[in-house]
Amino acid sequence: MKSRFAPSPTGYLHIGGARTALFAWLWAKKNNSKFVLRIEDTDKERSTQASVDAILEGMDWLGLDYDEGPIYQSDRTERYNQVISELLIKGMAYYCDCSMERLELMREGQIAKNEKPKYDGCCRNKRLKDGVIRFLNPDDGNVKFSDYVKGEISISNSELDDLIISRSDGSPTYNLSVVVDDHDMGIDCVIRGDDHINNTPKQINLYQAMDWLIPKFAHVPMILGSDGSRLSKRHGALNLLSYRDEGLLPYALLNYIVRLGWSHGDQEIFSVDEMINLFDLSSINNSPASFNQEKLEWINQSHIKTIEVNELASNLKWHLDQLNIKTDNGPNINEVIDALRDRSKSLVDMAQSCNMFYKDFKEFDAVQANKIFTKDSKLILVDLLINLNDVISWKAESIHSVIKDICEDRDIGFGKVGQPFRLAISGDGKAGSVDISAQLVGKVRTLLRIQMALDYIDNITSS
Ligand code: GLU
Secondary structure (H helix, E strand, O other): EEEEEEOOOOOOOOOHHHHHHHHHHHHHHHOOOOEEEEOOOOOOOOOHHHHHHHHHHHHHHHOOOOOEEEEHHHHHHHHHHHHHHHHOOOEEEEEOOHHHHHHHHHHHHHOOOOOOOOOOOOOOOOOOOEEEEOOOOOOEEEEEEEEOEEEEEEEEEHHHHOOOOEEEOOOOHHHHHHHHHHHHHHOEEEEEEHHHOHHHHHHHHHHHHHHHOOEEEEEEEEEEEOOOOOHHHHOOOOOOHHHHOOOOOOOOOOHHHHHOOEEEOOOOOOOHHHHHHHHHHHHHHHOOOEOOOOHHHHHHHHHHHHOHHHHHHHHHHHHHHHOOOOOOOOOOOOHHHHHOOOOOOOOHHHHHHHHHHHHOOOOOHHHHHHHHOOOOOOOHHHHHHHHHHOOOOOOHHHHHHHHHHHHHHHHOOOOHHHHHHHHHHOOOOOOOHHHHHHHHHOOOHHHHHHHHHHHHHHHHHHH
16 A cells, blocks of 8 residues: 655645655554655645755655655656547547637626636537647536545535646646656555535546546545644745754654644644654644644643653764764763753754753853952852862762762852852853763863863952
C-alpha cells in the first residue's frame, strides 16, 4: 500500500503542508506501506527550484523520509498526453475553442440567473481538432465517496464542469496529472488539504472514465491563525525552516502539528513512535485547527527536557555551527546539554548558553558588572581564586564545598558568592547552577576568568 505527499513548488513548505505530509507519512508507517514524494511542478510560471529545495530540506529536517521520489511531474508529460489521447479516442474528452469572451459572457449570464457557473458544453459535439481539451463529464447520476475525515459525500454530476484537462499550449492540468500519477504510482490513500475537496468528484469521474481503481480519500481541514482567520504570513513565521532557525526540535514541531486536528485522549506529548502507533485517519477532527505559538514553544521545551541526549546533541549541532561554536575545545557536549536542558527555551537559547563553555570572552556585560563587581565582591573573588586553585578533583561537589566554606567563614549567604562567581565565569551572568557550570568551564578557564574579574574591579576602582 502507498500514500503520498504532493506539494506544488510555488512557495516554501509551510506548516499546513508539513502537517499534510506528516499525516500521509504516519499513515504509511502505521500500515507498513510506502510513502511517495511527488513534486507537482506542472505550473511552470509559478514553480521554482528554490521552492523545490525548501520542500526537500524541510522534509529532511522533519525526518519525513520517503520510499519513492522525489518524482517530478514535469518529467511525466508524455504519460499525461498518452492518457489524454486515450480519453479523446474513447470519446470521453473533446477539444474546445470557446473564446475567453464567450466563456466570460456565459459565466456572467449564469451568475445573473443565480446558477452555478459552469461550461455549457457548447463544443461537445463539434469534433474540433484544436484548442483546449475538456473532459466529458457525465450528465447524470451522483459521484459518491467516503472520506475518512469528512464522511460520506455525494455530488450530483449536473453540478460538475467539463473540466479542462489540457491547456491550449498542450500542458496537462492539475486534475488530470494528479489522477494519472495517483493511479500509476499505486496510491491507495490520498491525504491532502480540504481545499482540494471540490476537485475530488471530478477526479473520481476521471478514474472511472479510465476504468481505474479509485483510491481512498482523507481531506484534512485547514489551519487557522490564533485570531480565527486562515493561517497566513502575518501570523508569524510560516516557512517550516524558520522554525528550525528559531530553535525548534523537529520532533516538537511534528508533535505540535499532529495535535492540530488530531487527538488521542488528553495526551499532549508524543514521541514519533507513539504517533505512528496511535495515529488513525478517522480520528482527525473535521473542523479547522488554530495555531498557537505558545503551545508550540511549550511542547518544544518538553521535548528538550526529555529527548535522548545524543539526539539532542545532533540537533543542537546545527545551531552551534551557526554561532561558530566548536565543541572540541571544551567539555563533553552531552554533559553541557544535561546541565542546560531544563532551563533552555529553545535550541537557539541552548546554543547561546554553550558559548561560555567553548569560547573565551574579553569583556563582561557592563550593566551586570557595574552592579555586581564591587569592592565587597573583590574579597570574595580573591577567596575563590585561592581556594579553587587548591581543588584537585575538579568536580561540582568540590567547587560547591569551596563556596560553602567561604559563606561560613564570612557569614554570608550563598548568593553573595554565587552571583559574582557566576558573572565571572559566564561574562553575562546567564549560567545555571554555578558549581556545575564551573566544573564544565574547567579549572584553568575558571581561574583565568576570576582573575579577569579581579582586574576589572581594580580597573574601575582605580579610575
Ligand atoms: N499539489 C497540490 C497542492 O500543493 C496537492 C495536490 C494533491 O495532494 O492532490 O496543493
